[in-house]
Amino acid sequence: MHCSSPKMVCETKIVADEHEAIAGTKKDSIIVSSAQMWTSSSPSPSALESKVEKRDQVFIREFERSDHEEVRRIFTEGIMERIPNSAFRGLKQQTRTQFIYAFLTVMCYVMTKSFTLTFCTPFILMGARYYYSRKVILNYLDCALHTDMADIEAYYMKPTGSCFWVAVLQGQVVGIVAAQGREDDNTLELRRMSVDSHFRGKGIAKVLGRRVLEFAMLNNYSAVVLGTTAVKMAAHKLYESLGFRRVGETEDYTLPGMTRSLLERLFFQIRYSRYRLQLHEE
Secondary structure, X not given: OOOOOOOOXXXXXXXXXXXXXXXXXXXXXXXXXXXXXXXXXXXXXXXXXXXXXXXXXXXXXXXXXXXXXXXXXXXXXXXXXXXXXXXXXXXXXXXXXXXXXHHHHHHXXXXXXXXXXXXXXXXXXXXXXXXXXXXXXXXXXXXXXXXXOOXXXXXXXXXXXXXXXXXXXXXXXXXXXXXXXXXXXXXXXXXXXXXXXHHOOOOHXXXXXHHHHHHHHHOOOOEEEEEEOOOOHHHHHHHHHOOOEEEEEEOOOOOOOOOOOHHHHHHOXXXXXXXXXXXXXX
């Protein structure tokens, strides 16, 4: 199986507000509050509130080797969520596939005259969609875990102009994001963003996204780009809230690890959206 550098961004639930960016270098870390995008410089009104604020702080720092297992766990969890989303929610985006399934259901009745079999046909089709969604996404996950996610230091930490960050809350890694520089067009690609499902709704993904934008500005990239196969709207709203605009869309995208067999194409389709945030003209 050929595994190219995969492009899939995991879905995230976002609740956050706009705030000013903090200047820094690649080696800088950022401390933010889960209730606020950036921590306030004003003193806490009481010792109790100070403790609560400290407990709720999200610390953004660079990836360390000891983070590897937690990073893989969060990434894998986010990808596995895509199986039911692609199988069922994704069908809403595939009008042509809906017509094909409706045609197959009608043809089932025409050929068999069986109400029972015709009634079961949509469930059989949905079962096939789940099977092939699981098959394709597990192949994609295997590709990712054997390429960049197998050696984060080599792919993101060592190359100049790239980086990988983790979000830490209460001493636990709860979010991840990567940035990979592209010299050919002087852009930075936002990749691998994912947040632990138990810590969503705290604005963590938006903080991670802002860290990538700051990194891009500090390293004088002309734009930040990303691609996503997210089905839920939360991820798309996140990118738009960060300033990205959609610049392209592919209806029947081929994920790394796909075989493109007839059955696979019939029961698995995924939309790939491209976003871009222009920082300055070249």
